[in-house]
Amino acid sequence: MGMEVLSLPDHPAGRRATVLPSVAIGIWSLAAAILPAVPPAEEIVPMIRPALDWQARAASQAYSDIRYEFAEGIARIVINRPERRNAFRPETVAQLIDATHLAQFDPQVGVIVLCGAGHEAFCSGGDQTVRGDDGGYHDESGMPHLNVLDLQMQIRRCPKPVVAMVAGYAIGGGHVLHLVCDLTIAADNARFGQTGPRVGSFDAGLGAGLMARTIGMKRAKEIWLLCRQYDAASALAMGLVNTVVPLAELEEETVRWCRDMLKLSPMALRMIKAGFNADTDGLAGIQELAGNATGLFYMTEEGQEGRNAWLEKRAPDFTKYRRRP
Incomplete structure (x- = not known):
């Protein structure tokens, strides 16, 4: 031999x-x-390690484009169109609106997480294959919509913190979607940017104004006027995201942040979120803050004295309440 x-x-x-x-x-x-x-080690994409045993909510069975799940006080809403890089169509947005509403009114939910299915995209914006020539994106009946604008405001008005968990692309309308969330936890493979002027679109509302408030006017104009993409490290440096972690640790870190918030006063979180948004949402934002303040007043003995006096058909006695400086 x-x-x-x-x-x-x-x-x-x-x-x-x-x-x-x-x-x-x-x-x-x-x-x-x-x-x-066998591909080189650097080409093997790590999977996102699950941090919780997510359970599908009953409503999730009616959804075609999203998943609605729950675990340990946290609602997770997943854009489930990975074949389209989680681009949204009108049906997607309608289901996101419905699930967010359910999470808002569920007393077991303290924090909401918004993410995309898989690791390649959080959301790549509006699905251009259903964009019509009549001012919107067509649903299955052919009706044009821009209902993502309703979703943006719903996220901002939701009294519970909404956290964007971003893996892969957050582009176009998907970029604005993470922007309107209260916090953004990004994986190291995340990429951010606006594409509107490249595809004949733009967001001159929250997509422009809120971005400028978040990262500064010059940076916001750069993102919109050049339509470049930015990696996670660049997004962190400009203040576009809160933290960046390895892809495998994305869910673990997001859950860690959520658990920290679940330990805090829900009313205090509600009020401070409304306070932040009042500055950028004009009278609508002030109304949200004022409504929350009214709700707090209803819980006081002084507020209840006025109601009780009316029900008991007597004059209210406010003399026992101090006039604070």
């Missing part, structure tokens, strides 16, 4: 030579021919 020298130039310890029998070389060559090539 002959002996042959097998050279291993890429061995981590450096170039070396190994002496093997000829038959071993033959077997080695045969195996290389029939087995699939």
Whole structure:
């Protein structure tokens, strides 16, 4: 049996030579021919490690484009169109609106997480294949919609914190969607940017104004006027996201942030969110803040005295309540 020298130039310890029998070389060559090539380690994309045992809510059965799940006080709403890089169509948005409404009114839910299915995209914006010539995106009946604008305001008015969990692309309308969320946790494979002027579209409302408030006017104009894409590190540096973690740790980190918020006063979180939004939402934002303040007043003895006096058909007695400086 002959002996042959097998050279291993890429061995981590450096170039070396190994002496093997000829038959071993033959077997080695045969195996290389029939087995699939193993990609280099750097090309193997890690999966997002699950952090919770998510349970589908009953309403999720009626949804075609999203999933609605719950675990340990956290609602997770997943845009489930990975074949379209989680682009939204009118049906997608209608289902997102419905699920967000359910989460808002569920007393078991303290925090809402919005994400995309898979690791390639959070949301790539409006599905251009259903965009019509009559001012919107067509639903299955042919009716044009821009109902994503309603979803944006719903997220901002929701009294519970909404966290965007971003893996992969957050582009166009998907970029604005993460922007209107209260917090953004990004994976290191995330990419951000606006594409509107490239595809004959724009968002001159929250997409422009809120972005300028978030990262500054010059940066916001750069994103819109050049339609470039930015990696997660760049997004973090400009203040577009709150933190960046390895892809595999994305859900774990997001859940960690959610658990921190679940330990806090829900009324305080509600009020501070309304306070932040009042500055950018004009009178509508002030109305939201004022409505929350009214709700707080209803809980006080002073507020209840006025109601009770009316029900009891007597004059209210407010003299026992201090006039605070």
